[in-house]
Amino acid sequence: MFKAVNLEIINAENEKIKNNLKFDYEYLQKKLEKKNININEIKEKIKNFQVALPTWGVGTGGTRFSRFPGIGEPQNIYEKIEDCAVINDLAGITQKVSPHFPWDNVNDFKELKEFADNFGIGFDVVNSNTFQDNSRDNLSFKYGSLTNSQQSIREKAIQINIEAIESGKKLGSKGLTVWIGDGGNFPGQMSFSNSLDRYVDSMKKIYSSLPKDWLVYLEHKPYEPAFYSTVISDWGTSYICAQELGDQAMCLVDLGHHLPNTNIEMIVSRLIDSKKLGGFHFNDSKFGDDDLDSGSINPYELFLIFNELTIASIKGKIKNIAYMIDQSHNVTDPIESLILSANEIVSNYAKSLLVNYEQLESYQDSNDPIKCMQILKDAFKTDVSPIIEQARLENNNAIDPISVYRSLNYKEKKSKIRKSSQGSSSGIV
Ligand code: PSV
Numbered sequence: 447m448f449k450a451v452n453l454e455i456i457n458a459e460n461e462k463i464k465n466n467l468k469f470d471y472e473y474l475q476k477k478l479e480k481k482n483i484n485i486n487e488i489k490e491k492i493k494n495f496q497v498a499l500p501t502w503g504v505g506t507g508g509t510r511f512s513r514f515p516g517i518g519e520p521q522n523i524y525e526k527i528e529d530c531a532v533i534n535d536l537a538g539i540t541q542k543v544s545p546h547f548p549w550d551n552v553n554d555f556k557e558l559k560e561f562a563d564n565f566g567i568g569f570d571v572v573n574s575n576t577f578q579d580n581s582r583d584n585l586s587f588k589y590g591s592l593t594n595s596q597q598s599i600r601e602k603a604i605q606i607n608i609e610a611i612e613s614g615k616k617l618g619s620k621g622l623t624v625w626i627g628d629g630g631n632f633p634g635q636m637s638f639s640n641s642l643d644r645y646v647d648s649m650k651k652i653y654s655s656l657p658k659d660w661l662v663y664l665e666h667k668p669y670e671p672a673f674y675s676t677v678i679s680d681w682g683t684s685y686i687c688a689q690e691l692g693d694q695a696m697c698l699v700d701l702g703h704h705l706p707n708t709n710i711e712m713i714v715s716r717l718i719d720s721k722k723l724g725g726f727h728f729n730d731s732k733f734g735d736d737d738l739d740s741g742s743i744n745p746y747e748l749f750l751i752f753n754e755l756t757i758a759s760i761k762g763k764i765k766n767i768a769y770m771i772d773q774s775h776n777v778t779d780p781i782e783s784l785i786l787s788a789n790e791i792v793s794n795y796a797k798s799l800l801v802n803y804e805q806l807e808s809y810q811d812s813n814d815p816i817k818c819m820q821i822l823k824d825a826f827k828t829d830v831s832p833i834i835e836q837a838r839l840e841n842n843n844a845i846d847p848i849s850v851y852r853s854l855n856y857k858e859k860k861s862k863i864r865k866s867s868q869g870s871s872s873g874i875v
């Protein structure tokens with residue numbers, strides 16, 4: 447196995463700041479001890495945390511107006527994996543990638559798997575794409591895919607999903623995420639009822655192709671590309687469909703797929719209690735499905751989501767939730783955005799581990815909203831970076847991944863080898 451980033455470089459940089467970290471870690475250890483919190487136990491959980499990287503996220507994204515590619519961009523799945531390996535070597539906790547078919551065009555799966563294995567990179571949940579078919583065979587997805595009124599088009603969309611499962615099997619994946627853009631732009635354009643029936647019908651066919659140890663994740667979204675009605679628009683619809691399909695069907699929560707001010711953490715709790723929470727697409731947003739970097743706009747919301755997850759896992763209600771990032775990096779180097787996003791996600795997980803849930807519940811039961819809020823705010827305000835950095839140090843990753851990354855001039859070097867791209871379809875949805 448080889449490293450995308452030379453371990454000696456990481457070690458040399460860590461050496462320079464190791465003592466400062468030791469000081470900060472011991473200081474935090476003492477502070478947490480006063481609250482009966484064992485910092486080392488938290489650190490061990492952080493060392494084992496994982497969030498998958500989206501292959502489409504390492505290319506520069508764009509909007510419907512333009513795309514401004516950066517230098518040295520990855521041009522194919524191999525180069526995308528190389529970039530993901532850089533992130534994983536520096537930041538850790540991102541050992542798997544989530545591919546998107548057919549955006550990720552693969553000729554030889556065996557070769558690809560070996561290539562990824564060599565970098566210590568595995569394959570997480572695979573994603574099917576039935577939202578931008580531009581073929582000229584009269585089977586386009588312009589008016590929908592799995593819910594299209596034409597059976598032949600539905601069959602084509604089903605087949606794409608089955609092929610995604612087959613591809614995932616060759617790569618060692620254990621799940622499929624299905625997001626469809628199907629919906630209508632005008633009142634009356636489609637029957638709400640018939641289109642949902644057709645969705646369930648199509649999904650049943652996909653479901654029957656799932657290996658027994660796989661899960662299918664249904665991803666909802668309120669609007670875009672359809673601007674009047676979307677077939678799988680919310681968690682309720684997603685839940686109904688997952689229920690109808692069976693135990694291997696779960697709901698996936700993409701943080702950007704909710705209308706403004708929606709209480710996402712409460713949706714998370716509801717899905718947990720109905721045993722249908724399967725996974726996440728992490729990102730952040732201000733207005734709509736902005737796909738901004740995780741925790742860049744509303745880190746407290748991210749913390750409150752982990753708060754629900756941590757309490758549910760303490761109570762034994764969940765295990766093996768699939769964590770994935772789904773972002774579009776339009777103005778930053780995607781590698782830097784993904785490093786910081788993974789850091790933000792794991793930090794908010796760490797903060798949720800500081801909450802004393804027994805105390806919180808007793809204040810809830812005695813109707814003391816101020817104390818309840820204080821407990822959560824205290825955890826959220828704690829600077830957990832020494833824990834995250836110490837975990838990285840012990841995992842052979844960089845204490846300060848961004849500064850090591852910048853010292854590598856990675857993209858500049860890659861720009862001499864990789865073909866420059868003017869346009870790419872990835873990352874615009
Ligand atoms: C749709 O907006 C979505 O969130 C789905 O997960 C897609 O697979 C992804 O974005 C593509 O960028």
Ligand code: MN
Pocket residue numbers: 625665700727772
């Ligand atoms: Mn998503």
